[in-house]
Amino acid sequence: MIPKSIGNLGNVGELDLDANSFSGIIPRSIGNMSSVTKITLSRNKLEGAIPSTIGACKRLLLLSLDGNNLRGSIPKELFQLSSLSVGLDLSQNNLSGVLPQEIEHLKNLGILYLSENHLSGELPGSLSSCISLQVLDLSSNFFHGSMPERLSSLKGLEYVNLSRNNFSGHVPAYLQQIALKYLDVSYNDFEGEVYVKGVFANASAISVIGNHRLCGGIPELHLPNCTNISNYYQKSKKLSLGVILAISVPSSVVASLALVSFLLLYFCKKKTSESESVVTESFDKISYERLFKATQGFSLENLIGTGSFGSVYRGVVDEDEHGIGPTVAIKVINLQRRGSSKSFVAECEALRNIRHRNLVKVITICSSLDFHGNDFKALIYDFMPNGSLESWLHPHDHQLDLSQRISIAKDVAYALDYLHYHCGNTVVHCDLKPSNILLDADMVAHVGDFGLAKILSLEQLSNPHKTSSSSIMRGTIGYAPPEYGVGNEVCTSGDMYSYGILMLEMLAGKKPVDPIFEQGLNLHSYARKALADGFVLQIVDPMLLNDDVIVNQACLISLVKIGVQCSSESPQNRLHIGTVIHELHALANA
Structure with a gap:
C-alpha cells in the first residue's frame, strides 16, 4: 500500500509510482504534497475512491490514475484544479456518476482521458470552457443524449473519441469546422446525415460504424443514401399483420433448417475458399491487366520495396494520354513463399473493418490469374510519397x-x-x-x-x-x-x-x-x-x-x-x- 506518510513529502515535485503492484486506497494525505506538479499512479491495483484532497495540490499539471480499480464518482475538487494543463487520465477504472459542471475550471487542460469507466449522464455544456483541449477520449462509457452545441468553441481539438456510448441525435455540424485529425463516434445511436467537409472528408480520419441510422457522407464510408434510408424506415412501419403472421407461425421449423443449412454452407465454403470469401466480401477487385499496365510490367524502375511475403511497386492506375492518373502502392504477394497465402488472408481480414488516419489505407485488392494462368494476388494501398x-x-x-x-x-x-x-x-x-x-x-x-x-x-x-x-x-x-x-x-x-x-x-x-x-x-x-x-x-x-x-x-x-x-x-x-x-x-x- 502507499503509506499515509507520503503526505510528508511537501517539497517533492513529481510523484511517479507508475506500473507497480500497489494496492489499497490512495491516501488522503497525498493532498499535503503542496509542491507536486505531476502524479502518476497508473497501472497498479489501487481501489476505493479518488480522494478529494488531491484538489489541494494547487500546482498539479498532470494527474494519471489510469489502469486501476478505482470506484465512485470523480470528486468535484479535482475539476477545480485550474493548474491542470498537461493532462488528466482516469481511464480504465470503474468510476461512475456524471461529469460535473465544475469541469469548466480546467481552461488550460490539454488532454482528457476518461475512457473505459462507468460514467453516465449527458455531457455538461460547461465542457466548452476547456478551450485548450486537444485530446478528448470518453469512449466505452454510458454517456447519453446529444452533443452540446456549446462544444463548438473547442477549436483546438485534434483527437476526439466518443465511441461505445449511448449518444444520440445528429452528429454535430460544428465538428466539420474544427481542425480535427481524428474523430471516432462509432457504436452509438447517432442518426441522420454525415457531413463531407473537414474531418468528414477523410475516411481514414473518422469512424462511424455501429450507428445504423446514419446516412450520406463520402462514398468511402459506404453509408446508405439518406433518401433510401428514409424510405426504408417508412416502408418498415407499414409491415402488414399478414406478413408478420406468415413469418412467425412456421418460424421454429424454418429456423432449425436454416441453422443447419447455414452451418453446412459456412464450413464447406471456409474449407474450399477462405481467402476468396474474405476478399470478395469487403473489396472491389481490380484486374491483373490494369496493374500490369500501371507498373509498366512490374518493372524494376517501379519497385519501391520488398518484404517477407511480397514486393511493393509504384503504379499509376488508368493514366490518360498525358500520363496522369492516381498513384498507388501495389503489394504483389509472392505465392511461392510458404505462408504467403495465409499472410494475404490475414492482411485482408485485419484491414477489412479498420480505418484510421495513422494506418495505411487499402484501396482494393486483386485476386486473379496472370497472363500465364498462374494465381496472382495483390493489395493496393494509398501511395506514400516520403517512403518508409x-x-x-x-x-x-x-x-x-x-x-x-x-x-x-x-x-x-x-x-x-x-x-x-x-x-x-x-x-x-x-x-x-x-x-x-x-x-x-x-x-x-x-x-x-x-x-x-x-x-x-x-x-x-x-x-x-x-x-x-x-x-x-x-x-x-x-x-x-x-x-x-x-x-x-x-x-x-x-x-x-x-x-x-x-x-x-x-x-x-x-x-x-x-x-x-x-x-x-x-x-x-x-x-x-x-x-x-x-x-x-x-x-x-x-x-x-x-x-x-x-x-x-x-x-x-x-x-x-x-x-x-x-x-x-x-x-x-x-x-x-x-x-x-x-x-x-x-x-x-x-
Whole structure:
C-alpha cells in the first residue's frame, strides 16, 4: 500500500509510482504534497475512491490514475484544479456518476482521458470552457443524449473519441469546422446525415460504424443514401399483420433448417475458399491487366520495396494520354513463399473493418490469374510519397529533427491505441518496425503491412501468456518480444515491446541488429545503461544534438525512458499505450 506518510513529502515535485503492484486506497494525505506538479499512479491495483484532497495540490499539471480499480464518482475538487494543463487520465477504472459542471475550471487542460469507466449522464455544456483541449477520449462509457452545441468553441481539438456510448441525435455540424485529425463516434445511436467537409472528408480520419441510422457522407464510408434510408424506415412501419403472421407461425421449423443449412454452407465454403470469401466480401477487385499496365510490367524502375511475403511497386492506375492518373502502392504477394497465402488472408481480414488516419489505407485488392494462368494476388494501398521511416533513419540520407521524431512516435502510438482498443476487435500488428511505417506528403506516419497481424479472441485476451501450439515465430528479429521466442501467444504487450525498440532506434539511430550489439548487449540494455549512468546524450543520434542541447536534454531523457520501459523484458512492466500518448503530448507541448 502507499503509506499515509507520503503526505510528508511537501517539497517533492513529481510523484511517479507508475506500473507497480500497489494496492489499497490512495491516501488522503497525498493532498499535503503542496509542491507536486505531476502524479502518476497508473497501472497498479489501487481501489476505493479518488480522494478529494488531491484538489489541494494547487500546482498539479498532470494527474494519471489510469489502469486501476478505482470506484465512485470523480470528486468535484479535482475539476477545480485550474493548474491542470498537461493532462488528466482516469481511464480504465470503474468510476461512475456524471461529469460535473465544475469541469469548466480546467481552461488550460490539454488532454482528457476518461475512457473505459462507468460514467453516465449527458455531457455538461460547461465542457466548452476547456478551450485548450486537444485530446478528448470518453469512449466505452454510458454517456447519453446529444452533443452540446456549446462544444463548438473547442477549436483546438485534434483527437476526439466518443465511441461505445449511448449518444444520440445528429452528429454535430460544428465538428466539420474544427481542425480535427481524428474523430471516432462509432457504436452509438447517432442518426441522420454525415457531413463531407473537414474531418468528414477523410475516411481514414473518422469512424462511424455501429450507428445504423446514419446516412450520406463520402462514398468511402459506404453509408446508405439518406433518401433510401428514409424510405426504408417508412416502408418498415407499414409491415402488414399478414406478413408478420406468415413469418412467425412456421418460424421454429424454418429456423432449425436454416441453422443447419447455414452451418453446412459456412464450413464447406471456409474449407474450399477462405481467402476468396474474405476478399470478395469487403473489396472491389481490380484486374491483373490494369496493374500490369500501371507498373509498366512490374518493372524494376517501379519497385519501391520488398518484404517477407511480397514486393511493393509504384503504379499509376488508368493514366490518360498525358500520363496522369492516381498513384498507388501495389503489394504483389509472392505465392511461392510458404505462408504467403495465409499472410494475404490475414492482411485482408485485419484491414477489412479498420480505418484510421495513422494506418495505411487499402484501396482494393486483386485476386486473379496472370497472363500465364498462374494465381496472382495483390493489395493496393494509398501511395506514400516520403517512403518508409527506415529510409529516413538508415542511412542518413534525410534529416529528421527531434520534433518530427516525436510527431512520428505519436502517430504510431495513435495507430496502436486504435488497433488494440478502439476498432471493434483487438488487433495485434506483430511486425512493427521502421520499414512498415510509411510517411505521407505531410510527414504523417501510417502503420502498414498487416501480413502477420492477428485478431485476438476473448479467450486469448483473458489468457495473454498462454503458450501457443504454433511453431511460427511472429515478427522480425530484434523487434519481436522475447516471449514470442518461447512460444507464448501474441498479445498487445508484444506490440508495445516493438514500439519501445522502434522508439530507441529513432533516438539512437541504430538498428537492434547493429554489429555493436553482441555478447548479450542489445538496444534495450544499451539505452537502459545510458539512462542509469546519466550518459543519454552520448548514445543519441548526433543529428539530434544540432539544436539547443540544454533545452533538448530533458526531452531526450524522457523519450529514452519511454523506449526503455516499453521494451522491458517482462510484458507486465511495459507501458500502456495510453500512458505513452499523454507522455508524448506533454513533451510536444513542453
